[in-house]
Each structure stands twice: as structure tokens, then as C-alpha cells.
């Protein structure tokens with residue numbers, strides 16, 4: 001009897017242990033992720049915050065945006081014809097008269113230049129609209145171009161469809177022409193109507209770009225923007241679009257010189273400028289868009305929340321944002337653009353390169369040629385990965401190394417490494433060694449990886465490569481490693 005009871009209790013214990021084991025295993029394998037934003041519990045420890053931060057992931061559209069890598073910016077408008085960078089809103093619409101405007105020429109040049117998306121200045125600070133809006137007379141409809149019957153937004157949209165490019169718009173909230181600017185509720189309504197027209201008449205819009213420029217209105221009135229209304233308008237009409245700069249999907253890198261950060265966290269504690277608590281949160285952490293550090297553990301320790309808010313590097317191929325013929329000889333060199341590519345795409349950012357159409361309404365021949373050269377250079381550099389099985393996913397713990405075989409007789413000077421950001425951005429520090437003449441030699445090291453990190457070093461030849469993840473916030477998901485040879489310029 002005692003024996004039977006004992007057997008029964010033994011069976012129960014075994015059953016419960018197995019059950020416990022299965023539950024424990026399944027909860028261990030079931031990783032929880034946070035999309036776009038996570039608020040830390042009030043009394044979260046640093047360890048808890050690190051853990052949560054490592055499981056913060058992009059939304060589907062943020063991921064698609066990041067994977068595009070190269071977006072073209074097109075500054076075009078009344079300034080193209082006046083030679084200004086910022087119009088005062090008083091230039092006559094009669095000045096807008098491109099003689100050969102051809103959006104297909106733009107789209108083809110950009111497609112050939114390797115760009116995946118195009119963002120057009122539908123309205124810059126001067127208030128002149130490139131589409132025949134119902135909201136103001138200050139638009140293409142009062143210009144001589146196509147006798148006032150033209151619509152640049154439509155023509156570019158159609159050209160993007162033809163060439164398979166995604167389409168985005170820049171629309172400046174600061175408007176130096178609108179008489180209601182400074183009468184806050186009235187202008188907010190006006191701006192949201194302009195947004196609505198753009199978001200409902202031109203098919204899918206993939207990115208909406210606006211900064212917070214907030215100059216003085218007529219009679220010194222101060223316009224208070226209703227960011228909530230603007231973002232709601234966007235979410236209502238184009239829920240799949242990413243919103244940039246004052247939007248909350250894409251962050252301004254902090255300069256207009258093409259310089260990404262060496263250490264670039266897409267999981268950042270910087271609160272987007274359109275959120276009402278933004279000033280308070282960012283001031284408490286002592287950071288703004290331009291801070292060098294936006295994601296370290298020191299900041300995380302003091303932060304109340306963290307955002308997936310990746311960086312976009314906006315820079316012009318010419319000194320100005322708008323076309324000026326006097327700058328025809330100052331188009332950036334290929335070498336300069338390649339450096340920018342490494343410092344943007346190669347530093348976990350998207351490159352938003354401005355290529356302004358000229359007075360004819362064409363992208364200037366020099367610029368067309370330069371972006372083609374850039375695309376050829378990038379394609380040639382990255383066409384042949386010299387690492388064998390570099391694209392096999394590697395789950396790496398802190399301190400772990402992995403060796404890779406290199407194709408025989410390869411020469412290389414560039415390392416590419418990527419994290420699978422659908423599982424978060426985690427790596428804090430890594431190093432790169434090669435096996436040469438019987439010993440390991442460190443040739444490079446880096447901090448963050450994120451979507452993509454490129455490192456350049458002197459030309460090398462070796463049999464093996466060894467990557468070490470010196471520090472990571474949680475198990476790193478390395479999804480791609482490559483070695484390439486980039487011709488010197």
C-alpha cells in the first residue's frame with residue numbers, strides 16, 4: 001500500500017516537473033518584442049531597461065524604409081527661379097516657368113543612380129505649392145508653366161510609378177506666404193488641408209518630411225503648430241507612410257553635412273519633437289537631435305522610455321539645397337559622395353541625398369553623371385562577397401567569436417556587418433581580426449552595428465576572418481558578414 005502510494009506520488013512529481021520544464025522552455029523561447037516605443041516601469045532597474053531596450057523593434061514600414069538605404073531629395077520650386085535658398089513668400093508665381101520640365105528624366109536618373117525613393121519639396125518655406133491646391137493662389141496654377149494647368153506632384157508621382165520608385169513629400173509647416181500663418185488654429189487647419197490634398201490625390205505616399213522651422217508670422221505673430229493634428233491627418237490617409245524629422249518614424253541625424261555617428265542607436269532615448277512631453281523628456285536627459293550620444297547605457301539608466309527612431313542623413317550634392325547655376329562646378333566629387341555613403345548607410349542610417357532640378361526642369365547633366373558614378377561604384381564594390389557563408393545567421397553572446405573562411409586569394413579593405421533588427425539592435429562593441437601568416441591580427445573595431453555597419457581599413461589578404469562581439473545588450477543576431485574590395489579614389 002505504502003509502495004503504491006509512493007509510486008503514485010512519484011508519478012505526480014515527475015509529471016509536474018515535466019510540465020514545469022515544458023512551460024519554462026516555452027516561455028524562454030517565446031521572446032516578447034516591443035514595436036516602435038516602450039515605456040519603462042517606474043522602478044525598472046538598469047538591467048530591466050537594457051533587456052527591454054534590446055527587444056525594441058521597428059514597425060514594418062520603418063523596416064522597409066531602412067532597407068531602401070538610398071533616397072533622393074528634390075528641392076524644386078520658386079527658389080529655383082529666383083536663386084534664393086529661402087523665399088520670402090512674395091516672389092511672383094509668374095517666375096515659375098521651367099521650359100523643359102521632365103519628371104521622367106528625374107526618375108530615370110535617380111533609378112539609374114540606385115535610389116529607391118524620391119522626396120519632392122511640394123511646398124518649401126516660401127509657401128509656393130507645386131500642385132494646384134485649393135488652399136491658396138500661391139501655386140503652379142498661377143504660373144505660366146503649362147498655362148497654369150500643370151501639376152509637378154502628379155507628374156513626378158506618375159514618373160515614379162513608371163520607374164518603380166517610392167514617393168515621398170516634403171511640406172514645410174513654416175509658410176511665409178499664407179496670411180493665416182501665426183493665427184494658430186486657422187493655419188493648422190490650412191496646413192492639414194494641404195496635407196490632406198497631397199495624401200489623398202496622389203496614390204501611396206511613403207514618407208512625409210517636415211521640419212520644425214517656425215519663423216515669425218505677419219505682425220510678429222507666433223504660430224503654434226498642432227503636431228497631433230498633422231500626425232493624425234497622416235495616419236488617417238496614409239497609415240503606411242513614415243513621418244520624418246518632426247514625425248515620429250524617422251529622426252534627423254543632426255547635421256546637413258552627410259555625417260552619421262560612429263555609434264548610432266536606432267533604439268534611442270530621444271523623444272520625437274512632435275510629442276508634447278518632448279522638451280521635458282529631452283531636457284531631463286540633456287539631449288537634443290544633435291547630441292553625440294543618443295543611446296548609451298548612461299542615458300538609458302535615466303530614461304523613462306525608449307523609441308525605435310532611426311537616423312536619416314540629409315545632405316545636398318551641391319552647396320545649396322536649391323539649384324543655382326553658379327554652383328555647377330561645385331557638385332560633390334565621387335570620392336566625397338562615397339565617403340558620405342560610408343558615413344550614412346555605413347553607419348546605420350538612410351542617406352537622403354538632395355539632387356535639385358534646374359531652371360529647365362531637368363536634373364543637370366553633371367549631377368546625373370555623378371549619381372550614376374556613385375551607383376556604379378557601390379555596385380562594383382559590393383558585388384562580390386569574399387567571406388564564405390557570411391550570410392548564415394549567427395546568434396552571439398557577449399564575448400563570443402566566430403571564424404569565417406575567406407575565398408582564396410581575395411584582397412579586401414571593407415567589412416560589412418548587419419544585425420537582424422527585426423529582433424532589435426543589441427551590439428555595443430565588436431572587433432575584426434584576420435588570420436595572416438600563422439597569427440591573428442586585429443584590423444578594425446566598431447561600436448554599434450544596427451541595420452548596417454561598414455568599416456574601412458588598409459588592403460588585406462588572409463585565409464580567415466574572426467569577428468568577436470565584445471559587448472552586446474542581449475544575444476546578438478548577426479545576419480550578414482561580408483568582406484569587399486573598394487577601389488581607391
Ligand code: FUL
Nearest residue numbers: 075085086211213314321
Ligand atoms: C531645412 C530647410 O530650412 C532647408 O532649406 C532645407 O529644406 C533642409 C532640407 O531643411 O530645414
